[in-house]
Structure formats: C-alpha cells, structure tokens
Amino acid sequence: MGDGQWFTVTELDESTYAISECGHWENVHSYLLIGAKEAVLIDTGLGIGSMKTVTDSLTDLPVSVITTHVHWDHIGSHGEYQRIYVHEAEKDWLTDGIKGLPIEHIRRDVSRDITKPVPAGFSAETYTPFRGEPSGTLQDGDTVGCDSRPLVIYHTPGHSPGHICIFDPASGYLFTGDLLYTGAPIYAFYPTTDPVQLIQSLEKISAIGRVKKVFGGHHQLGLAPDILQEAGHAAQHLKMHGLAKHGTGMHRFKSLSFQF
Ligand SMILES: [Zn+2]
Ligand SMILES: [Zn+2]
Structure with missing residues (x-):
C-alpha cells in the first residue's frame, strides 16, 4: 500500500485540510492550513506513513510544523520537515524523548488494532519516535504564520505540560x-x-x-x-x-x- 492511501484527506475549506489516519485505533488527525506564502501543518501523525507525501500533494508552499504536544502519535513524521515548532515546556521531550515511556509499549500501541494495509516502509519492530532540535519554541499568546493567516497559540497544559491549542x-x-x-x-x-x-x-x-x-x-x-x-x-x-x-x-x- 502507498503512503497516500494510508491517509484520508478531508477538505475543510479551500485552504484547510484534515489528514486523518482512520485505519489505526487512535484515529489521529493532523491539519494543513495554507496561507498566501507558506503553510502550517498542525502535528504530523503516527509515523506509519509519510505525511510529507500527502502535504506535497496538497501544496507547493514551504510547510512549518506546529506541535500540539510531544506524544509519539502526534510527531510521527516530524523528521520529514525542516521547520518544527514546539511549546518551550516540551522542548526537552522533543530533543531527549519522554522519560519513563518504554519503547516496547509504544511499539505495541503503534501496531495494534490496525484495520487498513500499512505502507510498505512501516515496521513496528524498528519504529522509533522522532527526536530532534526544534527550529523555535512557542509561548502562550504567540502569533505564528507570518503571512496572510496568523494563528494564535494558547498554552493549555494538563494532558501534557507543553500542550497547546491553536x-x-x-x-x-x-x-x-x-x-x-x-x-x-x-x-x-x-x-x-x-x-x-x-x-x-x-x-x-x-x-x-x-x-x-x-x-x-x-x-x-x-x-x-x-x-x-x-x-x-x-x-x-x-x-x-x-x-x-x-x-x-x-x-x-x-x-x-x-x-x-
Ligand atoms: Zn497525547
Ligand atoms: Zn493523541
């Protein structure tokens, strides 16, 4: 199965798309918001398929990733993008990983209850959550996306310390x-x-x-x-x-x- 078929793209309006992974029990949604000169991707999904294959098919504009929070099911394809932003309270989770969450646990959760054929490149045995330096950090009240579509960041901790709403x-x-x-x-x-x-x-x-x-x-x-x-x-x-x-x-x- 190709990466494109793993994802379900829903056009919310002419410049906003939901990119969903309905074949997985978590039914994760990521969102692509297209501005005049750049696009913003909110989260990058499970990492079972290539998110970039999908966003490349939807826009030619440069894409910046905004991370709602650093749980493995929302940062799956972060490694495919150059510009990644995260709330300052979870910067160290992105660079060092989340302490106390065993990789065996993550590999079991990523590979169970899947109802669609997975892309050929996916392997649960070697699945490893993204780690890397963000391009920048976000704070409550920040406005991001510098062109026609400014987005407002709300720091909303609780589910995780650096969780944000956009x-x-x-x-x-x-x-x-x-x-x-x-x-x-x-x-x-x-x-x-x-x-x-x-x-x-x-x-x-x-x-x-x-x-x-x-x-x-x-x-x-x-x-x-x-x-x-x-x-x-x-x-x-x-x-x-x-x-x-x-x-x-x-x-x-x-x-x-x-x-x-
Ligand atoms: Zn979460
Ligand atoms: Zn989640």
Missing part, C-alpha cells in the same frame, strides 16, 4: 489536540499529566470568542462550537466536586468524557 481567527477554527475531542475519553491519568491544569485549560479555551468549529487530535472530525460550553461546564463540575485528581477514574458528560 486558533485561526480567519476561519474561526480552533485546533485542540488532545485537550478536547469526542469519541473516546480525554486522558490525564499518567505521571506527566495534571488534571487540575487540564481543567484550567478547558476553562481557558471555553472563553475564546468567535470559534466556529473545533478540531481535536483524535476521533470525531469537526465539532460544533457548543462543545466549548460543555467543556466549560464539565470543568466547573469536576472542580466543584473535587474530582480533578489522579485516581478518580472516568467522568462522563454529554459528549465528553475524562479519565483521571
């Missing part, structure tokens, strides 16, 4: 990575997660105005903006009932669920 005011799209998606629980139960911060981050993004659509890093593609209201209410509920703690288990709301 808002595109031109389209009203909010890209929420692993802070907010539906179709599976949002995770904050292992040591590098922080349920209290995750809840603060949900409150933070629920206050962003002019959001027309929300795009998460996994599962259901494209959520109506009222999901932000639900996220805000869920955050208040969890806080009020003292549930923002590791070990409190699964918390289910209307479309959202959380595992702490």
